[in-house]
Structures are given as C-alpha cells and as structure tokens.
C-alpha cells in the first residue's frame with residue numbers, strides 16, 4: 001500500500017478534518033494500519049447484524065497497548081469521536097462507526113499471563129473467546145462464558161456487551177468472570193478497575209464497565225477468572241412434536257430444582273437450517289422442537305440427574321431423548337446449536353434477530369404469542385434460544401428488496417418485543433442495545449433512569465466521544481446540548 | 492453469484508479460519524471482507540479496477556478454509572473464481588502468471604519446461620541457490636525439494652483386480668517433477684485390487700487457469716480431459732494431486748453453460764476420486780515392510796476444504812507398519828502454496844508459510860506427508876530454507892515403500 005499522504009489528498013475533499021488526523025494516526029501505527037479509502041472501509045461498515053451499513057471516516061488498527069493509548073490520546077487532542085471494535089460479531093450494531101473513527105482492537109490478541117493455580121488469566125482485548133479456553137485446557141481449566149459466537153468474538157467485545165452463552169445458565173455471564181480491567185478512558189487517561197483478587201473495595205467499577213458497550217472507554221487488558229473443568233458432563237437431546245411440549249419440559253426441569261449447565265431450545269425452522277449446513281448435528285428434521293440439555297459436576301449423582309431430566313422430558317411428551325455417547329457426539333450437538341444463527345443465512349437473504357428476555361415461567365405462553373404474531377403478519381419466525389434463562393432469539397428471514405415483506409417483518413418484530421415487555425421481560429439479554437434496540441429503550445426505562453445512565457456515562461466520558469449515539473437515546477440526556485463534541489459523530 | 496453473496500450473514504465465523512486474515516490482521520483480507528468487496532463490485536458501487544478490490548482479491552489464497560467454517564454455505568470458491576474472471580477481462584495478469592498459464596496450457600511447452608527443470612535439478616545448482624533470498628532462491632528450493640534419491644525402488648505390483656478399473660490423471664508437475672509419486676500411486680492401486688487403464692490425450696487439469704480467472708483456458712483444458720477420460724472408459728478417475736482432483740470434480744460447474752459438454756462433464760466429475768479415497772475403499776491393504784519414521788500429516792486445502800476429505804489420507808498412513816504418526820497443530824491451515832500464489836504474492840505466501848514451518852518443527856517429525864504437488868514443493872522448500880530436518884512426501888509414497896519388499900502387501 002502506498003503512503004498515507006498522497007491518497008488522503010483526494011479524500012480530504014470529502015472529509016477536510018480527516019487527512020491531517022489520518023496522517024498523525026499513521027505516524028503512531030504505521031501507514032498500513034490506517035484505512036480511509038472507501039473500498040477498504042467497506043469491511044468495517046457493518047458488524048454481525050445484517051441490514052445496517054455505516055461507513056467510518058478512518059479505521060485505525062494499533063498493534064500494541066502503547067499504540068492504543070497513543071491513538072486514544074491523539075483522538076482526544078483532535079476532539080474526534082470514535083468507536084471501538086473487536087471482531088465485529090455484535091448483533092446490535094454496537095461497533096458501527098457512522099462517519100467517525102473506528103478503533104480496531106483485533107490485533108491485540110495476546111494472552112498476557114495464565115495463573116493456573118489461582119485460575120486467573122490476563123488477556124488483551126482482541127483475544128478470541130475460544131482461544132482462551134483452548135490455551136488453558138491443558139491445565140484442566142476453561143473460560144466459562146461461551147457465546148455461540150465464541151469461535152470469532154473477542155473478550156473485549158464480550159466485556160463491552162456483557163456477553164452470555166449457553167453455559168451461563170449455571171456459571172454466570174461475562175460480568176461474573178471479570179475481576180479487573182485496565183481501561184483507556186476517552187480522554188487518554190489509563191485507569192485500573194477492580195483487582196486480581198476479585199475483592200470489592202469501594203464501588204464496583206468493573207460492574208459499571210462490563211456491559212458499557214464501548215461508551216466508557218477502551219479495555220486494554222482484562223483479568224478473568226477461569227473455571228475448573230467439571231469431573232463429568234452429560235449432554236442430552238430431547239425432541240418434541242410441539243414447541244409447547246418443549247417449553248413445558250423446560251419449566252418442569254427448572255421447577256425440579258435441578259440446575260443444568262445449559263438448557264437450549266431450537267424450533268423446526270432452525271433445525272432444518274442447521275441440518276442443511278456443514279454443521280449438521282443429527283437433529284431430527286421432523287421435530288417441532290429440540291431441547292439440548294447439559295448436566296455437569298461430580299460423577300456421583302450425575303446419572304440420577306440425567307434420569308430426572310429424561311423423565312421430565314418424557315412427561316412433557318418428548319418423542320425421544322438421547323444422551324451423547326462420547327465427546328465427538330457431544331461436540332457435534334453443540335456445534336449445531338452454536339452455528340444455528342449463521343445457518344439461517346441459507347433460508348433467506350436478510351435476517352433480523354432479537355434478544356428478548358421473559359420470565360421463564362411465561363415461556364410457553366410467550367412462544368404461543370410469537371407464533372400468533374408471526375401468523376398474523378405472514379412471516380416465518382425461527383426460534384433458537386437460551387431456554388433456561390428465558391432469553392429468546394426470534395429470527396425472521398426476509399427479502400429486503402421486497403418493501404411489503406420488510407414492513408411486515410419489522411412490524412411483527414416490534415409487536416413481539418412489546419409482548420415480551422408486557423410479560424415483564426426486557427429487550428436485551430446479551431446482545432446489547434447498540435443502535436438496533438435504541439427505539440425500545442423508552443418502552444422499558446423511564447426518563448429518570450435513562451438520564452441516570454447518561455450521568456454515569458458523564459463520569460467516564462464527559463465529552464461523549466466514545467461510541468457516540470449508542471445505547472441511550474440522545475434526547476434522554478439532559479446535558480446533550482452542552483457537549484458539542486459528540487454531535488460531530490451524529491449525521 | 493447474487494444468491495451466493497446474499498447467503499453471507501456477516502456472522503464472522505470464517506475469520507479465524509482464514510490464513511490471510513490471521514497473518515495480515517485486516518478484515519479486507521478476510522472472507523467476510525472479500526465477500527463485501529465482491530458484493531460492491533457486483534452492485535457497481537465499487538469499480539472493477541478499484542485498487543482495494545484488486546489488492547485484497549489478489550491476496551486471497553483460494554484455500555477455501557472459509558467454506559468449511561461457514562454455517563451459511565457461502566460458495567466462496569465459486570464467488571472468487573467468478574470475480575477473478577470478471578477482473579481478468581479488465582486487466583492483464585502479472586507476467587509470471589501469464590507465462591506459467593501459457594506453458595501449462597500447451598503440452599509441448601510443458602514437456603520442455605519440465606524436462607529443463609529436471610535437467611537443472613540434476614545439476615545440483617538448485618540446492619546451491621536454494622538459500623538465496625527472494626523469489627529465485629525459493630523457486631530453486633522448490634525444485635530441489637522434488638528430489639527423491641533412494642526413495643523409490645520399483646517392484647512388480649500384484650493384486651486381485653477385483654475393485655474395478657482406474658485411469659490415473661498424471662498431472663503436470665506430478666508427472667514432470669514428482670514422477671515417483673505417480674508410479675507409487677499406480678503400484679499401490681494395483682496392490683489394492685484396482686486395474687489400470689490408460690487415458691491418452693489427457694492434459695493439465697486447468698485449475699491454475701480457473702483460479703487465476705482464465706476461465707476460457709480452463710474450459711479448453713477441461714473439454715480435452717473429458718474427451719480423454721471418456722475414451723479411457725474406466726470406472727474411476729484417480730487423482731493424487733488435491734488441487735487437480737478438486738478441479739476435475741468441478742468440471743460440471745465449470746462447463747454448466749455449455750450444452751454439448753455440461754452432462755458429459757458431470758459424468759466425468761462423478762468418476763473422480765482422490766487416491767486416498769480409492770485406497771481406503773479397499774482397506775487399504777496393510778504394508779509388510781516397516782517404515783521406521785516419525786511422520787506428521789498436513790492436509791492440502793483442496794483435499795480438506797474443497798473436496799472435504801479429512802480422514803482417508805490418515806487411514807493410508809495408519810496402514811503402514813512401524814510408522815509413528817504425530818499430530819500437526821494447524822494442519823487445516825493453508826501452507827501458502829495455493830497454485831502459483833507463492834510466485835505472484837511471495838510476501839504473503841511466506842508469512843502464511845512461517846507458522847506452518849514452526850508447527851512442523853515442533854512435531855520433530857522427519858517426514859511431512861501431504862497429497863498435493865504445490866504443498867509438497869512449498870513445504871519442502873520452506874523446510875530446506877529454514878534448515879528443518881524434515882522432508883515433504885506424498886502419503887502414497889510411504890505406503891508404496893511399505894509394499895516394496897514383498898511385492899504385495901500382506902492382508
């Protein structure tokens with residue numbers, strides 16, 4: 001690639017401020033790591049959520065922690081808003097940079113230390129989730145939060161979204177596994193939140209940062225707690241004639257007092273998409289729903305638990321319940337579940353996916369509601385979700401070039417979300433608000449609560465330059481008029 | 492093309508499987524990024540000669556590891572081929588590429604080129620020059636790595652001829668520089684119960700042409716091969732070069748729009764098997780002579796990702812007594828050979844090769860088995876230049892060695 005200066009000259013006609021900034025950023029990270037040609041910004045114009053396309057002005061990719069800090073300071077000096085980005089697998093548009101600087105953290109991918117004895121690791125933000133589990137597996141450890149996207153997403157992105165995953169039912173979400181963070185605040189100051197011992201002294205600032213969706217600064221390193229591998233694991237696949245029967249089995253298992261490591265449900269549309277893909281797992285394609293249940297722990301008593309789950313599934317009307325015979329079969333069953341969202345791409349060219357949470361007891365009614373709504377709007381909903389948490393991911397595939405279908409899909413989604421809220425649920429379990437869920441914020445939070453969120457953000461990012469325009473609708477921030485810097489990020 | 496591109500849901504599962512993304516750390520050099528570039532070119536929002544498109548599409552290895560990672564079934568290989576063909580209408584390929592494609596498309600020039608290469612190899616000059624920095628040194632190391640002194644001792648192979656007839660695709664580089672592997676293929680097939688049939692008139696498979704965007708050249712070669720293998724009328728067509736096998740299995744796709752050839756191509760494609768598939772279908776017959784060596788297996792991309800053949804080559808190696816098979820970390824990642832990629836994109840090719848060599852070094856294996864001429868030469872050259880005490884061989888060469896003294900394997 002040629003040097004930055006000559007090409008910036010042509011670019012400068014479009015964004016007069018950017019040329020000088022791009023050159024200064026290139027001085028920190030090298031010419032190759034600053035992108036500004038429209039063709040090269042394309043790859044960074046969307047994240048895991050299809051349907052949005054927002055082009056950054058500049059994309060910059062530091063390779064070391066010091067470079068990140070220098071870049072953040074340079075951006076602070078220039079008063080430039082910016083958006084951190086990990087692997088871009090987010091499903092709420094959180095990593096989209098609309099005409100502002102995109103700060104990629106994917107190159108910071110080193111595991112800095114592993115303390116097997118204390119089950120603690122320190123990682124850079126760009127470490128891919130599954131790479132950490134793989135690196136510590138020799139010590140009989142793993143990193144418990146396992147989003148389905150774990151083969152691609154980064155720990156930094158997980159921290160920012162407080163990511164969950166199938167096994168978070170028993171082991172807790174990202175927040176429960178992060179003990180300390182080093183953060184570059186948007187003004188360039190570097191601070192440490194929490195401590196490796198996981199002791200709380202004073203306010204829980206780690207808790208404030210985890211889930212802040214890139215609005216509070218950039219995570220430079222993350223100290224996480226590792227989990228010991230359980231002595232034994234049993235994975236079951238139960239299949240049902242109706243979604244309702246599956247949902248009743250979920251309620252019964254939870255009511256029995258058992259705490260499965262994971263309890264996941266997929267409906268017929270999802271099953272067929274997975275079975276048509278390279279990750280075909282052997283799910284029965286004629287089932288209306290399957291439940292994937294995992295039990296783990298000390299070997300003593302585990303088989304009794306398996307028997308309990310089998311009984312509840314059968315009582316609810318399961319046609320068949322099978323237990324994975326070995327690790328290979330177990331992996332296959334899980335791969336199918338984890339690649340389910342990706343497999344939906346086979347069904348149609350465009351997808352919307354939601355992330356609603358409802359009280360678990362209301363699951364059967366909620367699924368029936370979703371079904372009714374889908375029928376009324378003549379759209380096909382595929383459900384794949386963390387049943388144990390009541391975290392629904394309804395996916396609707398459609399053709400965006402068909403305006404009538406698009407309108408019906410979006411209306412159906414809005415109604416589904418409203419139904420979840422009415423049932424006492426909420427609009428995001430784990431994917432975050434980003435820009436996609438922004439319109440729903442007013443439905444679940446009062447103006448006071450939203451304003452309180454703005455006030456918290458003020459502490460970390462008074463200029464509101466970090467990930468501008470995400471999470472909290474701007475009009476909710478009373479001080480909005482006073483922070484002109486953020487407005488340059490809003491087109 | 493449209494529906495293939497639309498299948499991409501941006502999930503990012505392909506990122507960590509892509510060797511160019513892992514080495515260059517830029518999403519423009521990832522499958523997801525490249526699909527976006529292709530989409531924009533198709534929709535006309537990006538000019539077909541836009542430097543961003545050219546740079547990042549040129550840098551793709553075509554290894555198709557993204558396809559075996561993609562839950563949505565994006566047909567990346569086909570998309571790439573179509574994009575490169577469109578790009579080729581608007582610009583000339585680099586000189587080296589044009590020269591190689593020209594040579595491989597013509598039997599006479601190919602014969603001369605291979606004969607000259609063998610002569611050069613016999614002078615031992617390549618060994619001397621193989622340490623030179625840059626492309627020349629690497630090319631010499633590749634040539635030197637094809638040397639097989641003392642490895643093959645011919646024997647008369649005998650079998651019960653119960654498994655059907657096979658015509659072998661001899662290939663260009665395979666026959667020209669690695670002829671020993673072709674003879675080993677023939678002998679092991681016979682030992683395993685197949686009977687051999689000639690397929691005169693066969694040519695280069697056309698893979699290099701198709702991958703570079705020269706679809707016209709590729710189709711011409713494909714038609715010639717269809718005629719030749721129809722003539723052979725064997726039950727199976729055996730290919731021991733993963734890249735050529737993948738190409739021949741796709742003749743049906745390549746010629747789908749040619750009424751005269753579409754169906755004939757499909758019938759020929761359906762007969763194509765990798766040598767390891769044929770051997771495993773027959774057992775394979777276990778060898779009798781121990782091969783006392785530590786061996787690791789590296790999967791050629793066009794076997795693992797394009798043909799989706801994972802276990803058969805390993806089963807072939809397991810049939811060899813005495814051989815100690817050790818796993819290779821990252822065996823599923825490309826070595827950077829990728830047809831003529833190592834000659835036209837040497838920097839990226841070397842960057843992709845580096846972790847492969849380190850992983851091989853870590854196994855301590857004396858031999859690396861891999862079933863594709865490009866990979867044999869790329870890895871062979873890399874090992875030589877990095878002074879790693881290990882050599883690259885075709886798995887079939889090892890099986891053949893274990894059949895040697897008995898002239899027939901023991902059941």
Ligand SMILES: Cc1cc2nc3c(=O)[nH]c(=O)nc-3n(C[C@H](O)[C@H](O)[C@H](O)COP(=O)(O)OP(=O)(O)OC[C@H]3O[C@@H](n4cnc5c(N)ncnc54)[C@H](O)[C@@H]3O)c2cc1C
Nearest residue numbers: 086087088089090094148154156157160163164214219430
């Ligand atoms: C197929 C698929 C399945 C998924 N399954 C799950 C699931 O089971 N559970 C779940 O919770 N999520 C899931 N997701 C969503 C997504 O993978 C998670 O939100 C993940 O945490 C995002 O990580 P990332 O590295 O891709 O971050 P990005 O998408 O790049 O960014 C996400 C947010 O994090 C911010 N950010 C990134 N890095 C940093 C940093 N170092 N410092 C500060 N802010 C940062 C960004 O600004 C952005 O707001 C899934 C996504 C896909 C495509």
Ligand code: SF4
Nearest residue numbers: 499500502503505561
């Ligand atoms: S894995 Fe497939 S669907 Fe997902 S981003 Fe890559 S090419 Fe697209």
Ligand code: SF4
Nearest residue numbers: 509551552554555557
């Ligand atoms: S073919 Fe190989 S190099 Fe090209 S995008 Fe796919 S994985 Fe990457």
